[in-house]
Amino acid sequence: MELKQKLKKMIIEELQIEDLTPDAIDDDAPLFGEGLCLDSLDAVELVVQLQVYFGVEIKNLEEGRPALQSINTLTEFVNARLSAQ
């Protein structure tokens, strides 16, 4: 399974988003506010689950803000971190 699909599956399962399939998530849609409508508690959960699933750590707001914009930005961030390991 490609990374993007894994991230979508992780978000749906860990953030308990019912009635949504990975394919229904728009890669460019905002994760917070509009789009998936995630909130601050979801952000904390997402940071924890990225470390559990991929061993990738988001250490601060400067890293987290651009990474958590959309599925595409998150995929780029995780890809870059995994390549650097």
Place this chain on the structure above:
Amino acid sequence: MKLSIQGIGAVTPLDDFPDPLFKDLADEPKEGKEKAGLYKVKDTSGVFDFVSKKKLRRVDHFSRLGLLAAGRAIEDTDPKIFSKQNMGVIVATGFGALETTFGFLDSYIEKGDRLASPTHFSNSVHNAAAAHISICYGIQGPNLTVSQFDLSFICALMTAQLWLYERKADAVLVGACDAFCDVLGYCINEFYKEKKCKTYGFAESAVFFIVTRGDQKSRYGYINDISIGSPDNFDMLHDKESLMIFSPSAVEPCCQDFSRFVQKNDRVVLINQLSSPTDCGTTLFKAMDFGMNMLYLKQDMDGCYARFKFVKQ
């Protein structure tokens, strides 16, 4: 000061499983009754009638039980009495959100403190259900969760009485909520094997009442004589018309102790020892359903007594 019951709402598995205990309430007097089994609420999807699915995304089973019962109690109450500004919320729970708490502890043990689930933590606190109830139904009065195991519901009733007396609230949504989990089932089985309990059973449930000061006319009846005390000083006044409900604590063999309160020709029901701490709430609900006066007596694990009376009019 007596409490006037204005609205009721319940979620129990007893609708799905005919319960011999509660059937006794309407039958001829018996000396006592035992029951066995673990009863779970099969479906809480009714909560979506009151709160949108989107708002309930992270809300766990324990809080959904509370939300559903509270929603039904609000729906059952005359809207003129239900004022969001002047209503308090009190949730009594013996165990809290057990399944979520163990889920959080499991993630802590397996992954360490840095990777424990924050969502599990936010729902694992005992006052999660009370918070969800106030937020989802827009209730702005004081909010409290009472967790005192067997005596939780009666302590909650006493607090509701105090709030109304002090005019901190004009109405109080007071209820009991407890949910089953596998670890609890394991413990109950172990208690049973070790013969620490005479009977064997647990029923998860949530029951809520909207109560006001006793000078307001009630559709259902009144609660009075709410008290807690030591056995030596505990006064057991009761009228012959009332059904007496005895509910001993979970593991202590305290059934015999109740016998000193029983007089000839009393109508008595003995509740299963390992029922949920919410049993007094569900029993009150059923007594109201059957339209009977009731004296409810609870004994906790330390031997402390608590009681309240339900009077139809």
